[in-house]
Structures are given as structure tokens and as C-alpha cells.
Amino acid sequence: xxxxxxLTQSGRTPRVCVIVPAFGVAxxxxxxxxxxxxxxxxxxxCIVIDDGAPDDVAGAVRPYLADPRIRFLTTxxxxxxxxxxxxxxxxxxxxxxxxxxDDLFRPAYLATMVPLLEADPAIxxxxxxxxxxxxxxxxxxxxxxxxxxxxxxxxxxxxxLDRSFGVYIGTCFRRVDFDRIGGFDTSMTQxxxxxxxxxxxxxxxxxxxxxxxxxxxxxxANSASAHAGRMLIGNMRVYEKARATLPVDHVAQxxxxxxxxxxxxxxxxxxxxxxxxxxxxxxxxNELRQVRTLVNGPVWACSFALWRIFPQLAQPMLRWxxxxxxxxxxxxxxxAGRADxxx
Numbered sequence: 001x002x003x004x005x006x007l008t009q010s011g012r013t014p015r016v017c018v019i020v021p022a023f024g025v026a027x028x029x030x031x032x033x034x035x036x037x038x039x040x041x042x043x044x045x046c047i048v049i050d051d052g053a054p055d056d057v058a059g060a061v062r063p064y065l066a067d068p069r070i071r072f073l074t075t076x077x078x079x080x081x082x083x084x085x086x087x088x089x090x091x092x093x094x095x096x097x098x099x100x101x102d103d104l105f106r107p108a109y110l111a112t113m114v115p116l117l118e119a120d121p122a123i124x125x126x127x128x129x130x131x132x133x134x135x136x137x138x139x140x141x142x143x144x145x146x147x148x149x150x151x152x153x154x155x156x157x158x159x160x161l162d163r164s165f166g167v168y169i170g171t172c173f174r175r176v177d178f179d180r181i182g183g184f185d186t187s188m189t190q191x192x193x194x195x196x197x198x199x200x201x202x203x204x205x206x207x208x209x210x211x212x213x214x215x216x217x218x219x220x221a222n223s224a225s226a227h228a229g230r231m232l233i234g235n236m237r238v239y240e241k242a243r244a245t246l247p248v249d250h251v252a253q254x255x256x257x258x259x260x261x262x263x264x265x266x267x268x269x270x271x272x273x274x275x276x277x278x279x280x281x282x283x284x285x286n287e288l289r290q291v292r293t294l295v296n297g298p299v300w301a302c303s304f305a306l307w308r309i310f311p312q313l314a315q316p317m318l319r320w321x322x323x324x325x326x327x328x329x330x331x332x333x334x335x336a337g338r339a340d341x342x343x
Contacts, residue, residue, distance in 0.1 A: 012043055013043075013092065013093070014043055014044050014045040014069065014092055014093040015043045015044070015093055015094065015095060015114055015118070016041075016043070016044050016045075016093050016094075016095040016096070016097055016110060016113075016114050016172065017044070017045045017046070017047060017088070017091035017092065017093040017095070017096055017097070017175075018036060018044060018045070018046040018047070018097045018098075018099050018105075018110075019046075019047055019049070019084055019087045019088060019091070019096060019097070019098050019099070020032055020033070020036075020046060020047065020048045020049070020087075020099050020100070020101050021049050021051070021080050021083045021084055021087070021100060021101060022048055022049065022050055022053060022057045022060070022061070022101035023050070023051055023052075023053045023057075023077070023080065023083070023101075024053055024054065024055060025055075025100075025101040025102040026053065026055035026056050026057045026059070026060040026101075027055065027060070028101060028102040028218070029048070029057065029060040029061060029101050029102075030060060031102075031104055032099055032100070032101050032102065032103060032104055032105075033046070033048070033061070033064045033070065034104075035099075035104040035105045035106070035107075035216075036070070036099075036105065037064075037067065038107045039105065039107055039109065039110045039111070040107050040108055040110070040111040041110035041111035041114060043114075044069060044093070044110055045069050045070075045071070045091065045092060045093055046069055046070045046071070047070075047071050047072075047073060047087040047090060047091060048061045048064075048070065048071070048072050048073070048101070049072075049073045049074070049075065049083045049084070049086060049087040050072070050073070050074045050075075051074075051075045051076065051077045051078060051079070051080075051082065051083035051086075052074075052075070052076055052077030053077075057072075058072065058074075071090070073086065073087055073090060078186065079186060079189060080184075080192065081183075081184035081185060081186045081188055081192045082184075082186045084098070084183075084184050085183045085184050085186065088175065088178060088183065091175065093175065094174060094175050094176070095113075095114060095117055095118075095172055095173070095174060095175065096172065096173055096174070096175050096178060097109075097110070097113065097170070097171070097172040098170075098171050098172075098193075099169075099170070099215075100169075100218075102218045102220065103130075103169055103215060103216060103217055103218055104215060104216040104218075105170060105214065105215050106213065106214050106215055106216070108212070108214060109128070109170055109214040109215060112128070112210055112212065112214060113126055113128070113170070113172040113210070113214075114172070116172075116208065116210070117172055117173075117174065120208070121205075122204075122205040122206060123205060123206065123207070123208045124173065124174075124177060124200040124201055124203055124204075124205045124206065124207060125167075125171050125172065125173040125197060125200055125207055125208075126171070126172050126173075126207070126208040126209075126210060127167045127168070127169070127170055127171045127172075127207070127208070127209055127210070128169070128170045128209070128210040128211075128212055128213075128214040128215060129141060129142060129143050129168075129209075129210070129211060129212060129213050129214070129215075130142045130143075130168050130169040130170060130213060130214065130215035130216055130217045131213055131215075131216050131217065132168075132217050132218075132219055133216055133217070133218060133219070134218040134219040134220055135219045135220055136219050141213070142166070142168040142169070142217055143166050143168065143209075146211075147159070147164070147165045147166060147209040147211075148164060148165045148207070148209065149164055152209075152211070153208060153209045153210075153211065154206045154207065154208060154209075155201075155206060155207035155208070155209065156201070156206060156207075157198070157201040157202065157252055158251065158252050158255050159207070160194075160197050160198055160201050160207055161198060161239070161242065161252060161255060161256065161259060162255060162259065165207055165209065167193065167194075167197060167207075168215075168217050169215040169216075169217045170214055170215040171193075171197075173200060177200055177203055178196075178200075180203065181196075181199040181200060181202075181203065183196075184196055185241075188234065188237065188238075189230075189234070190230045190231055190233060190234025190235075190237075191231060191234025191235050191237065191238050192234070194234070194235065194238050195234075195237070195238045195241065198238055198241075198242050199241075199245075202242075202245065202246065228270055228322075229267065229270040229271070229274070232263055232266050232267045232270060233267065235259075235263055236260065236263045236264070236267070239256050239259045239260045239263065240260065242256055243256045243257070243260070262294075265291045265293075265294050266294060268287065268290070268291045269288065269291045269294050269295075271287070272284045272285075272287035272288040272290075272291065273288070273318050273321075273322065275287065276288070276314050276315055276318050277315060277318055277319050277322065279315070281311050281312065281314055281315055282311060284314070285307055285311055285314055288304075289304070292304065303317065
């Protein structure tokens with residue numbers, strides 16, 4: 001790992017370090033860094049990390065290195081988890097905030113989050129609401145309802161597991177907690193964020209939701225989170241890890257069993273849709289019918305009835321469904337609102 005721009009601190013020690021992985025988003029990085037320079041709270045450091053990106057991240061970040069709070073690290077490409085771990089290891093601040101290189105913080109983000117965590121040691125991580133933009137039909141809120149199962153702002157381990165406490169952008173946590181759980185799991189290629197939140201919550205305390213729009217979440221059609229099947233496999237790994245590490249009599253164990261069963265069925269559903277879309281129409285439809293209990297409502301009932309008469313219509317209809325239910329699309333149809341299934 002090489003430090004392209006060394007840290008220089010003038011005056012006060014940073015209270016928070018913002019980690020910005022920038023693989024493949026050099027053309028968008030200026031938006032993220034401009035959002036850092038626009039923060040009302042100024043006692044921060046920011047580490048941009050390039051883990052072998054195919055584009056010119058160094059060129060994109062170079063104009064910002066005049067600000068001594070911003071540093072640039074390079075590492076070999078071992079995935080976003082390893083990149084974040086390396087950047088956090090190089091940080092100095094007691095708090096860590098995560099900002100993807102294609103997203104933005106609004107000016108009040110750090111001014112809100114930093115005092116919140118400093119005042120309440122029971123908060124394992126804090127997040128906020130944000131606006132989705134980019135590959136969506138129109139900008140819209142990431143979260144539309146109170147979070148968690150208690151007062152609408154605090155979330156438990158089970159709330160994080162079943163996604164009744166949602167996280168889209170702007171998560172802030174303590175470096176000491178991050179170190180206690182061993183950082184991001186570098187063997188995770190999907191759902192690595194959920195895995196970190198779940199392991200942080202196993203330390204006790206609660207998650208906290210700030211019901212303000214403090215960030216902007218960019219949806220890209222080719223982003224990893226756009227592919228439901230891979231995300232489901234990542235979620236399954238998170239649930240299996242939690243089941244193995246929690247005591248057998250833990251209150252979350254029944255929920256984890258339910259989530260694993262639901263996710264196994266959902267993976268089967270995605271695989272069956274893949275068969276139909278790839279041209280194995282009859283075999284795929286037979287497999288879809290086996291896990292049809294995952295979906296309900298008049299639209300799906302009519303669709304299955306139609307496919308019995310005209311099976312060839314299943315391919316274009318399911319291809320459309322796959323496109324329209326990528327991350328950022330409106331939540332209609334299959335498993336809409338199901339916390340354990342990404343849409």
C-alpha cells in the first residue's frame with residue numbers, strides 16, 4: 001500500500017474519518033469529494049482508496065489533495081472489503097463514516113452524525129435517509145417509514161437482520177467497535193455491508209436512524225446491488241454466519257431460521273426465472289410453480305394462468321420484471337416489502 005498524499009493536520013485532530021472506495025467511479029468521484037468539502041462540520045479526514053481500479057482514480061482525486069484532510073491510498077485489487085479495511089487501518093479518527101465514490105453527503109451529514117455518536121455510547125452505528133437518483137425513473141426517498149420495531153429511530157439486531165431497519169447510505173460507527181469485530185469480512189463478495197452491521201449489533205446496543213435527508217444515493221444499472229440473485233446469496237451467507245456465532249437460545253435464532261428458509265426459496269425463484277429468461281421456458285416454469293408460495297396477488301395469479309396457455313409469454317414478461325425490479329426501481333410485484341428479499 002502506498003500513500004500518495006501524506007496526512008497533514010493543521011490545528012485539531014480529526015474526529016471522524018470518511019472512507020471513499022473508488023473502484024470504477026473515477027468519473028463520479030468529484031461529486032463525492034465536493035460533498036466532503038461542502039460539509040458544515042470541518043474536523044474530518046477523508047481517505048480515498050483505489051484498489052486497482054481500471055480508470056484514472058489518481059487523476060480524479062489529484063485536484064483535491066491540496067486540502068490536507070484528504071489522502072489517497074492505492075492497494076492491489078482484493079475487493080471492496082479489503083479496500084475499506086486498508087483505508088480504515090490508515091485512519092486516525094475515532095469515528096468512521098462510509099461514503100461510496102459515486103454517492104454524496106449533504107452538508108449537514110457530519111455535523112449531525114458525529115455529535116450523535118459522541119453523545120451516545122450505546123449506538124453501534126448510525127444512518128440516515130437519502131434520496132435515490134441516477135438509474136431511477138425519478139428521484140425518491142430511500143426510506144419511507146419509521147425504522148426498526150420500537151420508536152422508529154432505534155433498531156435492534158433482529159431489526160437489522162430482517163431489514164425493518166434499513167441502511168442505504170451515510171453509515172457512521174466507532175473505530176474501536178470495527179476493530180473488535182475484525183473489520184469487513186474479505187471473503188464476502190456480496191452483502192458485506194449487511195454482514196458488518198449484523199456483527200456490530202452483536203456487540204450490544206442499538207442502531208440509530210436519523211430521519212433527515214443527509215445524503216444522495218446514486219443508482220447505477222450495472223452496480224453489484226442491482227442483481228438480486230447475487231445479493232440473495234450474500235444475504236444467505238450473513239444469516240448462516242449469524243446463526244453459527246450467536247448462542248443457540250438467542251432471541252434472534254428463530255428469525256434467522258425463517259430468513260434462511262425464505263432466502264433459499266427466493267434463490268430458487270431467481271434461478272427458475274433465469275432458466276425462463278435463458279430459453280429453458282418449460283423447465284423454468286415448472287420450477288417457478290414449485291416455489292409459487294413466495295408470490296401472491298392477482299397479478300401473479302393471472303400471470304401463472306396465462307403462462308399455462310401461452311408459456312412463450314413468460315420469457316419477455318420475466319425479463320421485464322428483472323429489469324424493473326433492480327435496486328432503485330419501484331417496489332411492485334414479487335416479494336415487494338419483504339425485508340429479506342432485495343428488490
